[in-house]
Structure formats: structure tokens, C-alpha cells
Amino acid sequence: MPAIHPITDRRAALKERHRRAIVAAAAVLLEETGGLNFTIEDLAVRADVSRRTVFNHFASLGDVLAAVFDDVMAELVDCYTAQPPPEDAAQRSASVDEAFDELAAAVRATDLVPSMSYLTRSLGDKDQSPWVDGVLLRVLEDGGLRLAAAMRERRPGVDALEIDLLVNTVLHGVLVVHRHWYEATAAADDDASRAVWSSLVDRFLARLRSGYAREHDPGDPTSA
Amino acid sequence: MPAIHPITDRRAALKERHRRAIVAAAAVLLEETGGLNFTIEDLAVRADVSRRTVFNHFASLGDVLAAVFDDVMAELVDCYTAQPPPEDAAQRSASVDEAFDELAAAVRATDLVPSMSYLTRSLGDKDQSPWVDGVLLRVLEDGGLRLAAAMRERRPGVDALEIDLLVNTVLHGVLVVHRHWYEATAAADDDASRAVWSSLVDRFLARLRSGYAREHDPGDPTSA
DNA sequence: TGCACTGAGTGCAACGGTGCACTGGGTGCA
DNA sequence: TGCACCCAGTGCACCGTTGCACTCAGTGCA
Numbered sequence: 001m002p003a004i005h006p007i008t009d010r011r012a013a014l015k016e017r018h019r020r021a022i023v024a025a026a027a028v029l030l031e032e033t034g035g036l037n038f039t040i041e042d043l044a045v046r047a048d049v050s051r052r053t054v055f056n057h058f059a060s061l062g063d064v065l066a067a068v069f070d071d072v073m074a075e076l077v078d079c080y081t082a083q084p085p086p087e088d089a090a091q092r093s094a095s096v097d098e099a100f101d102e103l104a105a106a107v108r109a110t111d112l113v114p115s116m117s118y119l120t121r122s123l124g125d126k127d128q129s130p131w132v133d134g135v136l137l138r139v140l141e142d143g144g145l146r147l148a149a150a151m152r153e154r155r156p157g158v159d160a161l162e163i164d165l166l167v168n169t170v171l172h173g174v175l176v177v178h179r180h181w182y183e184a185t186a187a188a189d190d191d192a193s194r195a196v197w198s199s200l201v202d203r204f205l206a207r208l209r210s211g212y213a214r215e216h217d218p219g220d221p222t223s224a
Numbered sequence: 225m226p227a228i229h230p231i232t233d234r235r236a237a238l239k240e241r242h243r244r245a246i247v248a249a250a251a252v253l254l255e256e257t258g259g260l261n262f263t264i265e266d267l268a269v270r271a272d273v274s275r276r277t278v279f280n281h282f283a284s285l286g287d288v289l290a291a292v293f294d295d296v297m298a299e300l301v302d303c304y305t306a307q308p309p310p311e312d313a314a315q316r317s318a319s320v321d322e323a324f325d326e327l328a329a330a331v332r333a334t335d336l337v338p339s340m341s342y343l344t345r346s347l348g349d350k351d352q353s354p355w356v357d358g359v360l361l362r363v364l365e366d367g368g369l370r371l372a373a374a375m376r377e378r379r380p381g382v383d384a385l386e387i388d389l390l391v392n393t394v395l396h397g398v399l400v401v402h403r404h405w406y407e408a409t410a411a412a413d414d415d416a417s418r419a420v421w422s423s424l425v426d427r428f429l430a431r432l433r434s435g436y437a438r439e440h441d442p443g444d445p446t447s448a
Numbered sequence: 449t450g451c452a453c454t455g456a457g458t459g460c461a462a463c464g465g466t467g468c469a470c471t472g473g474g475t476g477c478a
Numbered sequence: 479t480g481c482a483c484c485c486a487g488t489g490c491a492c493c494g495t496t497g498c499a500c501t502c503a504g505t506g507c508a
Contacts, residue, residue, distance in 0.1 A: 010274055011466055011493055018494085039455065050234055050496050055457065235463055235496055242465080264486065274466050279487065 019057045021047040023067045030068065036061075036132065065135050072112070073143025080106035081150050096162045097209075099155050103147075103170055104205045112174065113181070113197050144171050169208065177204045243281045245271040247291045254292065260285075260356065289359050296336070297367025304330035305374050320386045321433075323379050327371075327394055328429045332422070336398070368395050393432065401428045 025046035029038045040061065044051045058064045083102055148167045152160065177200045184200075185193040249271035253262045264285065268275045282288045307326055372391045376384065401424045408424075409417040 009467070014465085015494065040457085041455080051456095052458090052497075053495055056494070056496095059457090061456075233497070238495085239464065263484090275486095276467075276488090277465055280465070283487090285486075 015057075018047070018049050018053060019067075022049065022054055022057055022064060023071060026064045027068045027071070030065075036065075062131060062135050065132065066139050069136060069139035070143065073139060073146065076106060076110050076112070077143065077147050077150055079110040080147060081154075085154060095155065096158050096166065099151055099158055099163065100166060100209070102154070103151070103166065104208075107170065107174060107205070108198070108201060112178070113194060140171055144168055147171070173204050173208065174201075177201055239281075242271070242273050242277060246273065246278055246281055246288060247295060250288045251292045251295070254289075260289075286355060286359050289356065290363050293360060293363035294367065297363060297370065300330060300334050300336070301367065301370050301374055303334040304371060305378075309378060319379070320382050320390065323375055323382055323387065324390060324433070326378070327375070327390065331394065331398060331429070332425060336402070336421075364395060368392055371395070397428050397432065398425075401425055 022043065025043055029043060029046060030036070032038075040051055040054055043061075043064070044054050047054070054064070058067070080103060083105060086098075144164075144167050148160075148163050151163050151167065152158070155163075177197075181193075181197050181200050185196050246267065249267055253267060253270060254260070256262075264275055264278055267285075267288070268278050271278070278288070282291070304327060307329060310322075368388075368391050372384075372387050375382070375387050375391065379387075401421075405417075405421050405424050409420050
């Protein structure tokens with residue numbers, strides 16, 4: 001994911017490269033160890049920086065985790081905003097069910113399987129430190145806010161409350177789906193496992209849709 | 225080529241890595257541009273460092289060139305010293321013709337073709353700045369001294385004058401061979417080009433040998 | 449229960465890299 | 479022949495990283 005602002009010199013590039021390396025290494029170690037079963041030293045070695053540098057970039061391990069989870073959210077927001085905009089002004093107004101369709105498409109399109117394993121596992125882990133739960137919930141909230149903002153920009157005619165409810169429901173639903181997927185596949189990364197993921201996502205979205213009948217076309221609800 | 229002394233911390237490793245990148249980039253640019261047809265900025269970009277950093281490591285472009293050529297010499301010395309030592313004390317003494325054989329084997333074994341193109345071209349180029357000739361000749365002399373020292377260590381019984389003459393003759397001979405090779409193949413890097421190189425090296429070494437008859441076996445001189 | 453150890457987090461100074469403005473020599477052109 | 483430009487090389491200040499010693503909380507064990 002490119003930096004929010006263009007890197008204008010080598011110093012800034014180096015800084016950003018190291019920050020990204022730390023976040024990426026944390027994601028890998030979460031995956032490999034099944035949680036927070038590594039040290040700051042492990043993280044530094046994997047990121048190819050010094051231990052001090054980790055703390056130059058992040059105030060704490062919690063901040064590193066927040067950045068990891070933030071990337072997951074950013075991925076989803078990117079997939080959502082990457083869709084072609086509605087074709088005319090009339091379509092941009094109202095129609096929360098079409099907003100639902102777009103969000104659903106983004107969830108389907110985003111490769112959430114590898115990066116969300118530890119997120120789900122972290123939330124579901126009874127032995128997890130409470131502070132990690134705090135980090136995760138904050139990241140979900142921040143990500144949800146960004147997703148809602150993107151949706152409001154895209155469909156300004158839709159009620160803000162409807163958008164917030166939609167986003168909140170889908171994000172937490174995706175976590176539930178992911179936990180089921182994880183238990184069914186043991187986080188395998190192969191075609192069969194991805195098929196299970198698609199099936200579960202479709203079931204979840206179909207289930208949600210039945211409460212979101214189309215306002216313009218009450219007949220013929222389609223389930224993929 | 226590993227550092228002479230082990231790198232003990234990340235700072236030293238970073239410094240050495242950047243120094244090596246600069247030298248490697250210079251070698252590539254010499255090859256690509258056929259000489260000194262690039263700027264310090266080009267070199268810095270290719271080495272992925274800043275222009276200032278080049279001068280942090282080297283006093284001048286001449287010093288960079290010296291380091292590039294020094295790598296070529298080091299390659300040859302490494303091939304020479306990598307050979308198994310003579311099996312007994314008697315063999316370690318005298319026998320300059322066997323010293324010749326060992327040096328010849330090193331010349332054959334060293335992949336000199338890619339890295340010496342610009343060295344030869346530089347020495348043969350009339351338009352070249354005189355200061356480059358100075359750099360090259362100094363590097364040849366330094367490399368020759370190291371090679372001679374390695375030879376004296378390996379065969380302490382051989383006269384020092386004989387060793388110095390041998391090393392000097394072979395090094396300058398290799399440059400002549402390389403110029404002929406370069407003119408015959410336009411520095412192509414393929415099997416046919418390497419076959420030409422091997423043939424020329426063999427001719428040069430066979431020619432030298434006829435002036436170095438074996439002391440222990442006066443009959444049956446072999447030419448490969 | 450006291451002690452030793454581990455590891456997160458911190459302060460500080462040094463190192464290596466970098467940005468930038470500058471000088472001066474060399475070159476080409478009107 | 480003067481001027482403009484290019485580029486090697488330089489000084490200086492700043493940035494980011496790093497090494498290292500430290501504190502403190504948590505943990506395990508005799």
C-alpha cells in the first residue's frame with residue numbers, strides 16, 4: 001500500500017520502508033506463532049532493524065499490532081473504493097441496498113483469509129491479554145469509520161445511521177465468518193480452504209440480504 | 225568477497241554493504257558505458273545511496289575505480305591461494321616451474337572475462353585520462369605484490385626475484401590476452417566467447433612455458 | 449517468599465546517511 | 479573571449495538508526 005503522501009527524499013523513504021518492514025514482520029510473526037508468541041527482538045530481527053528502531057517508530061507493541069490490523073482494514077476500504085462509482089447522480093442518492101451490494105463485493109474481493117487469521121484468533125482467544133482486545137476493537141472502530149466515510153462520499157443520499165449500521169454489521173459479521181472458517185479449515189491456505197471461505201461469506205451475505213429487500217425491485221432476490 | 229574482518233554490529237554491516245554497493249555499481253557502469261561515461265549521480269542512484277554517501281566512503285572517483293580494479297586482483301589472488309598446498313616440505317622449496325603451473329591454473333580458473341573488460345579497455349584507450357592509467361597501474365602493482373606474497377608463502381624456497389618476475393609477466397600478459405580477446409569477440413558473454421578466451425589463455429601460457437622448461441623432467445613438454 | 453532471570457520500554461550518545469548550498473575547474477557556444 | 483552550464487568535490491547541519499546501559503514488571507524456582 002503506497003504511502004499516503006509521496007516520499008520526497010531518501011530519508012523519508014528509509015523511514016517509511018523501515019516502518020513498513022516492522023508492520024509486515026509483525027503480521028508474519030503473528031501468523032507463524034499463532035498470536036503474540038514472539039519478542040521485540042524477534043520482530044526486530046525479522047524486520048531487519050534494531051530493537052531500538054522498533055521503538056523509534058512505535059510507542060509499544062500494541063501500536064505495532066494496531067498498525068497490522070489497520071492494514072487489514074485499509075485493504076477492505078481500498079477494495080470498496082476501487083469499485084467504479086455509480087453512473088449518475090440519481091443512483092448516488094438513496095438505495096442502501098445497493099450500498100450493501102457494493103460492500104459485499106468488496107468483502108468478496110478482498111483477500112482477507114491470510115491476514116485476518118490472527119485478528120480473529122486474537123479476539124476469540126480467552127487467554128489473550130485484555131489490552132490486545134482493546135487494540136483490536138479500536139482498530140475495528142477506526143476502520144469502520146473510514147469505510148463509512150467512503151460510503152457516505154460515494155452515496156451521499158443514504159442516511160448516515162443506515163450506513164453506520166451496515167458497516168458495523170458487516171465488519172463484525174466478517175469476524176464471525178472468519179472464526180467459523182478458521183475452525184473448519186485450520187487456516188489452511190489452499191484452494192479447498194478458499195472455497196470454504198467463499199461459501200461462508202456467501203451464506204453470511206445472503207443471510208444479511210434477506211433483511212435488506214431491494215427498494216426498487218421487490219421481486220427476484222438473487223443469491224450468488 | 226567477505227569482509228576482511230568479521231562485521232560485529234549492524235552499523236558496521238550497513239557501512240560495508242553500502243561501500244560494496246558503490247564498488248559493484250561502478251563495475252556495472254564501467255561495463256555498460258564502456259568506460260567513465262557516467263556521473264557520480266548515476267553511480268549513487270545505481271548503488272542506491274546518496275551522492276554525499278559516495279564521498280563519505282571514497283575520496284574521489286579514482287578511489288572508487290581503484291576499489292573496482294582491486295576486486296579483480298583479489299579474485300585472482302583468491303583463486304591462487306584456494307589451491308591445495310604442496311604435499312610435502314621438499315615440494316614447497318625450489319621449483320619455479322611448478323609455481324608457474326599453479327599460477328596458470330589460477331588464471332584459468334578465475335572468471336576474468338566480465339570483470340576485466342573495462343580494465344583492458346581503460347588501459348588501451350588513448351582518450352582515457354592519464355589519471356585513470358595511474359589508478360590502474362597502481363592497482364596492478366598492489367595486486368601483484370599480494371600475489372607474490374601469497375606465492376612466497378606457498379613456496380618459500382623459490383627465489384624472490386623469480387617470483388616477482390613471474391607474477392609481473394603473467395599479470396601483464398593476461399592484459400594483452402584480454403585485449404586480443406576483446407577485439408575478437410566484442411566482449412560477448414556466451415559459450416563461444418569463453419572458448420575463445422580459453423584458447424588465448426592456453427596459447428599465452430604455452431608460449432610462456434617454452435621459456436620455463438621443467439627442471440626435473442626435461443623431455444615431453446605438454447601443451448594443453 | 450526472596451531471588452534471579454526475562455523482556456518491554458527508555459534515555460542518551462555516537463554513527464552513517466542525507467540534503468543542500470557552495471566552490472572551482474572544465475567545456476561549449478555566441 | 480566572456481559567459482553559462484555541468485559536474486566533481488566539500489562543508490555543515492540534520493535525520494534516522496544503532497549500541498548500550500538502565501528501570502521496572504512479570505515469572506518461575508528453590
